[in-house]
Amino acid sequence: MENQDKPHKRRVRYKGTHPKKYSEKYKEHDPNKYSDTVARVILKGSTPAGMHISICVKEILEFLQIKPGQTGLDATLGYGGHSLEMLKCLNHTGHLYALDVDPIELPRTRDRLEKQGYGPEILTIKQLNFLEVDKVASEAGLFDFVLADLGVSSMQIDNPKRGFSYKKEGPLDLRLNPKKGISASERLRNISEAELEGMLIENSDEPYAAKIAKAIIIENKKGKYISTTTHLQQIIKSALKFIPENEREEAVKKSCQRSFQALRIDVNEEFEVLYEFLEKLPSSLKSGGRVAILSFHSGEDRLVKKSFKRLFKEGIYSEVASEIIRPSKEECNINTRARSTKMRWAIKA
Numbered sequence: 001m002e003n004q005d006k007p008h009k010r011r012v013r014y015k016g017t018h019p020k021k022y023s024e025k026y027k028e029h030d031p032n033k034y035s036d037t038v039a040r041v042i043l044k045g046s047t048p049a050g051m052h053i054s055i056c057v058k059e060i061l062e063f064l065q066i067k068p069g070q071t072g073l074d075a076t077l078g079y080g081g082h083s084l085e086m087l088k089c090l091n092h093t094g095h096l097y098a099l100d101v102d103p104i105e106l107p108r109t110r111d112r113l114e115k116q117g118y119g120p121e122i123l124t125i126k127q128l129n130f131l132e133v134d135k136v137a138s139e140a141g142l143f144d145f146v147l148a149d150l151g152v153s154s155m156q157i158d159n160p161k162r163g164f165s166y167k168k169e170g171p172l173d174l175r176l177n178p179k180k181g182i183s184a185s186e187r188l189r190n191i192s193e194a195e196l197e198g199m200l201i202e203n204s205d206e207p208y209a210a211k212i213a214k215a216i217i218i219e220n221k222k223g224k225y226i227s228t229t230t231h232l233q234q235i236i237k238s239a240l241k242f243i244p245e246n247e248r249e250e251a252v253k254k255s256c257q258r259s260f261q262a263l264r265i266d267v268n269e270e271f272e273v274l275y276e277f278l279e280k281l282p283s284s285l286k287s288g289g290r291v292a293i294l295s296f297h298s299g300e301d302r303l304v305k306k307s308f309k310r311l312f313k314e315g316i317y318s319e320v321a322s323e324i325i326r327p328s329k330e331e332c333n334i335n336t337r338a339r340s341t342k343m344r345w346a347i348k349a
């Protein structure tokens, strides 16, 4: 009877036989109802829309050696895949704290984990920047284990409204928390050519930084401020016109990837935040406490490596990874986003 009052809501229609746009992938957005479709997409080596496939799960669990009764921190909750695996190890005794700055995905993940039986009695989720790790530790007590899986989730990259990908038309935002700070578009509006060139070099080793910075500033001077992902992509494309045609497509793709990464690092102050987190980590860990960090580009990995090495020399860590751990070939085949992952770990003295 009830249904008679409700108007029937038609699902979004798409052209052709398969949905291509993020918003049209209604089956992938509902993994509980359409588990077959989701499994098929994963098998094909893709990440279903609205999902994130956790990386190096086996390697992380092997290292963290989580036991029931322990207290841990997932500094980067994301889709909650790593949290879920860590919660299974706790076996309903102990506590997991989980942080994320993203106010859009966090409530979805909280709901998902709660539906799987992980509520506030075992899991405390906070919308907080992980640079506040010390504050969380003062509430939770020192941690037995900490995981940080840096960067962005697939849900964030795939959602065109967030502006993380040059491949999809959307506002040039790139903030992990769109309610805080300024968008990438605003940042580009008020930047000088020298600062922009420096940002592209420092954050992502962009070889055509000078040319791209110049092209963006010329566009600003014309009053054509860059407000969308595709506008920025077009500017990069025209700045690289001097590259021979047979090499241009690949070069533009790479420069787009690097430039978007550089802007993302800048608007989210990712290096400053990571540095502060690494400084505060040891005093948030118990003696014997373990930390694993997954990073996705050389700038991040350098910071982790330097911090772990220095604190090991100072006797603050008793052991640190001597080499980077990488996901297996099999994992990279299933999940192409795993290919650039570098894992490092440390144990508190």
Ligand SMILES: C[S@@+](CC[C@H](N)C(=O)[O-])C[C@H]1O[C@@H](n2cnc3c(N)ncnc32)[C@H](O)[C@@H]1O
Residues within 6 Å of the ligand: 052, 053, 054, 055, 075, 076, 077, 078, 079, 080, 081, 082, 083, 099, 100, 101, 102, 105, 128, 129, 130, 131, 149, 150, 151, 152, 153, 154, 176, 273
């Ligand atoms: C790679 S994803 C994590 C995926 C997660 N491990 C999983 O299995 O689903 C990274 C997440 O960290 C969050 N993040 C990035 N920097 C952060 C910071 N400084 N503080 C808190 N969360 C952050 C992002 O919003 C994103 O959701």
